[in-house]
Amino acid sequence: MAEQGGFPVPEAGLVVAQFLTVRDVRVSREFYADVFGGRVVLAENPAVVQVANTWIIMNPGGGPTPDKPGVTLSAPEAGDPVSAFLNVRVADIAAFYADARAKGAQFLTEPLDRGSEVRCYLRDPDGYLIEIGQTTGLLRGITAEQ
Structure with missing residues (x-):
């Protein structure tokens, strides 16, 4: 995959990105850039933030x-x-939990x-649910509790 202007451009096959309908593009863009260490590729129309190996696209509803x-x-x-x-x-x-909380992220627990894993959830400014997990027991064959 190549990048052109910060956007993923597949040379073959495909690339998957997440689109979120948001109420306030600036607030959401800053959340994903700050809490997840994302790189703002495009600030508006739509906002695009690269987070690790994915891109989050944000625009108002319509x-x-x-x-x-x-x-x-709609959000x-x-x-x-x-x-x-x-x-x-x-x-x-x-470490992620402590850093994100210091940046204002509010977790459910x-x-x-x-x-099989250690996990927690938070919501972004629009209420989207985000699972944060660290795979632990699954690496040793322990499956999830119900």
Whole structure:
């Protein structure tokens, strides 16, 4: 894969990026750049932040367009229902947790040992759920607790 202006440009095959519909592009862009150490590739229209080996694309919601007829994009509503979330793997969850909290990230719980992994969750400024995990027991054949 090559990069052109900071954007991933597949030379063959494909590249997967995550698109998030956000309420405030600046706030979301700064969250992903700061908490995850991301690199801002494009500040607006859409905002693009490279986080490790992926790109997060952020733009406000809106109604249907010619290429997505009948589709309306909107940020998540407040509450617990979730149909998808980001899953971030880290090498040292304790260090990530401490650093992210120092930067203002608010976690649902502290990291919990689930047997196969240690994990915790936080929400971004729009309420998107993000799992932070460190694979531990799975590397020794221990599967997740229910």
